[in-house]
Amino acid sequence: MFLNIKSFVLGSLLNNSYLLWDDSEKIGVVIDPTFDSEVIVGFAKKNGIVIQKILNTHCHFDHIAGNAVVHKFFKSEILINRKDIALLKSGHIIAEHFGLISEPSPNPTKFISEGDEILVGREKIVVIETPGHTKGGVSFYTKGHLFCGDTLFAGSIGRTDLEGGDLDTLIKSIREKLFVLPPETVVHPGHNEETTIAKEIGGNPFLNDSGENFV
Numbered sequence: 001m002f003l004n005i006k007s008f009v010l011g012s013l014l015n016n017s018y019l020l021w022d023d024s025e026k027i028g029v030v031i032d033p034t035f036d037s038e039v040i041v042g043f044a045k046k047n048g049i050v051i052q053k054i055l056n057t058h059c060h061f062d063h064i065a066g067n068a069v070v071h072k073f074f075k076s077e078i079l080i081n082r083k084d085i086a087l088l089k090s091g092h093i094i095a096e097h098f099g100l101i102s103e104p105s106p107n108p109t110k111f112i113s114e115g116d117e118i119l120v121g122r123e124k125i126v127v128i129e130t131p132g133h134t135k136g137g138v139s140f141y142t143k144g145h146l147f148c149g150d151t152l153f154a155g156s157i158g159r160t161d162l163e164g165g166d167l168d169t170l171i172k173s174i175r176e177k178l179f180v181l182p183p184e185t186v187v188h189p190g191h192n193e194e195t196t197i198a199k200e201i202g203g204n205p206f207l208n209d210s211g212e213n214f215v
Contacts (some may be wrong), residue, residue, distance in 0.1 A: 022121025131171025
């Protein structure tokens with residue numbers, strides 16, 4: 001059995017947010033709710049889905065802007081990696097610097113780390129630590145699907161010039177944590193279109209077979 005996946009492209013920064021749910025129990029989680037996440041809440045309510053958990057791949061403001069909205073409607077737990085707590089707490093302030101308004105995120109319910117398993121109804125999501133874009137960046141894997149925030153994109157990688165970013169760490173995360181997943185794994189990034197592990201191993205211009213990068 002597999003989780004249902006519904007993607008949403010929301011906000012002025014065109015973030016990808018994802019709703020995953022178990023049809024048998026109508027239990028769901030949302031990954032990286034962003035601006036305009038009322039759309040996600042509306043979809044969930046219309047389809048009888050209870051969003052029990054909010055999973056943040058990292059805590060840049062555009063990936064947590066919808067935490068408060070979803071939490072308000074469903075009292076959802078909020079799960080992040082501990083190393084991104086400062087970003088979570090300051091996200092709404094940083095958003096204001098870009099002329100954007102979001103409610104402060106509620107405090108996290110739980111800190112997650114490598115190998116943790118998150119239950120969604122009768123299915124599970126595995127946490128993979130993938131720092132480099134931020135210190136506390138994580139990815140989420142479930143049966144052929146990877147949700148990696150801003151770590152890996154179709155033909156690109158996450159930026160590392162922001163606080164907490166590190167290029168060598170990011171490359172290491174991608175090659176040692178993500179490129180070891182099954183090649184057919186569908187990659188759902190934080191922005192832009194989806195890809196697969198096989199496509200990125202074979203053609204990502206920021207990586208090559210020797211492990212070197214071109215940036």
